Amino acid sequence: MNGLRIKFLRGEEVKYISHLDLMKVFERALRRARLPVAYSQGFNPHPEMIFGLPLSVGVTSEAEYADFGLEGNVSPADFMRRLNAQLPAGLKVLEAKKKFAKDNIMASITMASYRITVSAEGHFDREFLQEKINDFIERPTIIVKKETKSKVRDVDIKPMIHQLCLGDSEEGTFTVNSLLSAGSSANLKPELLYDAFADTFGPGIKLKAIHRTGLFVSRNGVMVDPMDDRVLEGTNPKR
Amino acid sequence: MSLNDRISDDILRSVEKPARYTGNEWNVVQKDVNNIKIRFAFCFPDVYEVGMSHLGMRILYHLINEREDSWCERVFAPWVDMEEKMRENGIPLFALESHDPVGIFDFVGFSLQYEMSYTNIINMLDLAGIPIRTADRTEEHPFVCAGGPCSCNPEPLAGIIDFFILGEAEEVINEVLDIYKEWKENGAAREDFLDRISSVEGVYVPGFYDVQYNGDGTVKSVNPIKDKYPRKVRKRIVKDLDNVYYPEKVIVPFTDIVHNRLMLELFRGCIRGCRFCQAGFIYRPVREKNPEKLVECAKKLEESTGYEEISLASLSTSDYTGLGELTEQLIEEMEPRKVNLALPSLRVDSFSLNLMEKAQKVRKSGLTFAPEAGTQRLRDVINKGVTEEDLINSVSIAFAGGWSTVKLYFMLGLPTEAFEDIAGIADLGKKVVDAYMNTPKEKRGKGLKVTLSTSSFVPKPFTPFQWEAQDTIEVLVEKQKFLKDNIKSRYITYNWHEPELSFLEAVFARGDRKTGEVLIKAWEKGCKFDSWGDHFKFEKWIEAFDECGVDPAFYANRKRNHDEVFPWDHIDMGISKKFLLKENERAYKGELTSNCRVGCSGCGAAAFGSSICIKND
Numbered sequence: 139m140n141g142l143r144i145k146f147l148r149g150e151e152v153k154y155i156s157h158l159d160l161m162k163v164f165e166r167a168l169r170r171a172r173l174p175v176a177y178s179q180g181f182n183p184h185p186e187m188i189f190g191l192p193l194s195v196g197v198t199s200e201a202e203y204a205d206f207g208l209e210g211n212v213s214p215a216d217f218m219r220r221l222n223a224q225l226p227a228g229l230k231v232l233e234a235k236k237k238f239a240k241d242n243i244m245a246s247i248t249m250a251s252y253r254i255t256v257s258a259e260g261h262f263d264r265e266f267l268q269e270k271i272n273d274f275i276e277r278p279t280i281i282v283k284k285e286t287k288s289k290v291r292d293v294d295i296k297p298m299i300h301q302l303c304l305g306d307s308e309e310g311t312f313t314v315n316s317l318l319s320a321g322s323s324a325n326l327k328p329e330l331l332y333d334a335f336a337d338t339f340g341p342g343i344k345l346k347a348i349h350r351t352g353l354f355v356s357r358n359g360v361m362v363d364p365m366d367d368r369v370l371e372g373t374n375p376k377r
Numbered sequence: 378m379s380l381n382d383r384i385s386d387d388i389l390r391s392v393e394k395p396a397r398y399t400g401n402e403w404n405v406v407q408k409d410v411n412n413i414k415i416r417f418a419f420c421f422p423d424v425y426e427v428g429m430s431h432l433g434m435r436i437l438y439h440l441i442n443e444r445e446d447s448w449c450e451r452v453f454a455p456w457v458d459m460e461e462k463m464r465e466n467g468i469p470l471f472a473l474e475s476h477d478p479v480g481i482f483d484f485v486g487f488s489l490q491y492e493m494s495y496t497n498i499i500n501m502l503d504l505a506g507i508p509i510r511t512a513d514r515t516e517e518h519p520f521v522c523a524g525g526p527c528s529c530n531p532e533p534l535a536g537i538i539d540f541f542i543l544g545e546a547e548e549v550i551n552e553v554l555d556i557y558k559e560w561k562e563n564g565a566a567r568e569d570f571l572d573r574i575s576s577v578e579g580v581y582v583p584g585f586y587d588v589q590y591n592g593d594g595t596v597k598s599v600n601p602i603k604d605k606y607p608r609k610v611r612k613r614i615v616k617d618l619d620n621v622y623y624p625e626k627v628i629v630p631f632t633d634i635v636h637n638r639l640m641l642e643l644f645r646g647c648i649r650g651c652r653f654c655q656a657g658f659i660y661r662p663v664r665e666k667n668p669e670k671l672v673e674c675a676k677k678l679e680e681s682t683g684y685e686e687i688s689l690a691s692l693s694t695s696d697y698t699g700l701g702e703l704t705e706q707l708i709e710e711m712e713p714r715k716v717n718l719a720l721p722s723l724r725v726d727s728f729s730l731n732l733m734e735k736a737q738k739v740r741k742s743g744l745t746f747a748p749e750a751g752t753q754r755l756r757d758v759i760n761k762g763v764t765e766e767d768l769i770n771s772v773s774i775a776f777a778g779g780w781s782t783v784k785l786y787f788m789l790g791l792p793t794e795a796f797e798d799i800a801g802i803a804d805l806g807k808k809v810v811d812a813y814m815n816t817p818k819e820k821r822g823k824g825l826k827v828t829l830s831t832s833s834f835v836p837k838p839f840t841p842f843q844w845e846a847q848d849t850i851e852v853l854v855e856k857q858k859f860l861k862d863n864i865k866s867r868y869i870t871y872n873w874h875e876p877e878l879s880f881l882e883a884v885f886a887r888g889d890r891k892t893g894e895v896l897i898k899a900w901e902k903g904c905k906f907d908s909w910g911d912h913f914k915f916e917k918w919i920e921a922f923d924e925c926g927v928d929p930a931f932y933a934n935r936k937r938n939h940d941e942v943f944p945w946d947h948i949d950m951g952i953s954k955k956f957l958l959k960e961n962e963r964a965y966k967g968e969l970t971s972n973c974r975v976g977c978s979g980c981g982a983a984a985f986g987s988s989i990c991i992k993n994d
């Protein structure tokens with residue numbers, strides 16, 4: 139099938155809408171833009187559109203991805219321009235490319251990176267923060283309580299944390315950059331990570347913002363950008 | 378710290394559905410306040426999802442924003458969790474577009490759709506830091522106005538709202554804003570503005586009227602305090618609906634709302650005259666829009682919004698004379714655009730079923746019918762021109778067409794109702810089940826489900842039943858129980874409304890100025906969101922009545938004499954009291970009155986010069 143992948147950002151203006159509502163926003167923007175997106179059959183047709191990893195409500199991102207099935211001809215550049223003209227403030231397509239590979243974005247995501255901004259009341263110098271983060275990541279296991287529909291169970295999230303480091307710090311706030319497992323086989327939400335490390339700093343800190351900085355797919359065990367040509371071409375690059 | 382900063386992420390993250398408070402939706406209108414002379418806060422006294430579903434609000438929002446000198450913004454009642462955070466953090470009620478506090482606006486306009494939203498109005502004014510009582514407002518406060526169906530009896534809110542707009546607001550609002558601009562430039566006193574707009578047809582300033590009461594508590598007289606104010610204030614209507622403003626775009630919300638689709642208004646008013654139905658009288662006379670114009674309008678709206686569904690919004694859609702032509706054309710235009718056409722509240726006959734098949738393809742969603750009463754006698758009393766035969770025919774056609782879910786709506790407590798009439802409801806339910814059983818198996822859909830739903834009759838002003846008593850809560854409960862006991866079929870489900878809420882509705886629908894104090898008292902006791910089940914505090918309301926020395930039964934359960942002066946007698950909705958009285962008498966005789974298209978019954982609305990009344994004369 140004729141397909142496209144886009145990368146887009148989701149800003150402050152739209153961070154409080156749910157994943158489901160975000161899909162509706164795109165669906166209506168596609169209609170307004172009169173883009174030739176393929177629709178499912180049946181009496182309640184839906185556009186063929188698959189999003190990457192859902193963002194929690196309240197989280198912003200500069201690295202969101204979506205795949206679209208097309209039933210007519212439109213160049214990626216055109217698609218991007220026409221869609222952008224119909225997206226509300228806070229949503230912007232940054233890149234669009236043809237996609238030949240069968241794998242959809244949702245099924246192929248394996249990792250995500252986040253910037254977690256923490257407000258810190260009181261005295262938190264860089265050295266102290268660095269030390270706490272090191273202590274945290276060097277624990278043999280990091281057990282958190284994970285709530286599922288029916289019960290609460292203990293999970294070790296350490297294997298899902300691939301990187302954790304101190305970012306900027308200034309009077310009153312600091313940031314933590316993280317690379318976490320994401321997708322269907324293992325998924326760590328940044329909120330859960332924050333809850334786990336918040337205690338180590340003691341009182342006076344508060345979650346201020348979470349921002350997704352990247353989403354990655356793996357190819358032959360290597361992490362790659364979902365817009366990478368090798369990913370988009372799939373197994374049949376000459377097509 | 379600006380208000381925008383105070384509505385912090387901390388707060389938004391801690392409340393349910395934060396997108397209710399953030400704005401920025403598609404087609405929202407943003408303006409530069411430096412170029413604006415008039416700021417209008419359009420307030421809907423309910424949550425975002427309810428308010429955003431209201432067609433009138435969507436029209437007036439864009440209508441006011443067409444003016445270069447004005448900026449209309451939206452305000453909804455914050456849900457209790459958000460209100461708590463706002464009060465905790467000293468955040469006043471704010472408008473969605475600018476996030477500026479409503480207290481700095483020039484106008485605060487409320488839409489009055491149901492009586493049980495009145496406490497939310499008080500709560501919103503309080504949250505905005507605007508004095509609740511008109512008497513306490515000064516030059517620094519906005520003017521508080523209101524419109525919508527409930528303003529046909531504005532009296533319970535007379536001490537709270539500075540002025541009302543009666544009838545359709547499209548023209549009135551522009552005249553009022555023009556006068557305001559002039560008044561503001563001259564820097565005159567607050568009362569001077571109200572004085573000036575009191576001569577605009579359709580504007581009612583309650584402060585300019587004096588109410589006298591009789592010893593028994595009924596109204597003796599309502600008189601203007603000066604001769605220059607009209608003795609009777611008449612509603613305004615738009616005569617030519619084809620040339621009235623209709624927005625080419627509407628806001629597309631981010632979150633799901635109650636009616637999340639395009640709404641096409643086919644006509645205003647209703648030809649029917651069911652005797653319990655206020656909407657059937659206060660919006661008269663019926664005025665239709667031209668089908669071609671409607672199709673044009675639908676196309677533009679679809680293009681500007683990207684909505685995937687259009688619904689036809691009017692009181693009784695089946696009565697639209699161009700329905701066949703319109704739906705054909707709409708389907709033709711919308712099908713290639715993959716836009717679904719929703720047809721609500723159609724009278725079911727083979728014609729409309731055919732339409733529904735076409736519009737919705739194979740989807741066989743539930744069908745609804747509103748016989749309103751269980752026996753022919755009582756249906757004649759209320760002038761509901763539906764026979765049992767009609768109904769059984771309709772459901773049989775529907776069952777044969779593959780439908781299997783049917784909802785029937787009734788009212789309990791209608792004037793002259795006896796237990797036979799209630800048993801008739803159960804009976805009718807059973808006959809519907811029989812009709813399904815008599816439909817060949819291969820034709821009918823699977824899984825029959827018949828729902829009988831009863832609400833409690835609320836006598837309303839400007840209806841032939843405005844003189845009637847509402848059944849007491851005890852009687853209504855007994856009637857519900859009786860009906861429940863009479864339903865035997867396992868295919869039938871019975872739903873009923875809480876009679877306590879209908880009781881209060883009856884009080885405020887026909888309330889006078891004395892009941893306004895009860896509203897404020899009830900709000901002080903924590904009443905708000907009364908129509909939201911868990912927030913309804915009936916005991917608090919009863920306490921409020923007690924403390925104000927107002928007997929609610931006097932308003933709800935008392936049958937009025939034919940010569941009683943009503944609190945709303947100085948409001949002229951175009952329907953004469955004489956006509957309503959005649960209709961009341963005909964009701965007791967079980968005589969039907971024909972609809973406006975068959976023959977004019979001389980209701981008084983001919984004075985508006987609409988073609989349906991003139992042709993009939």
Ligand code: SF4
Nearest residue numbers: 973977978980983990
């Ligand atoms: S005047 Fe006659 S035709 Fe006109 S609305 Fe009244 S009853 Fe109907």
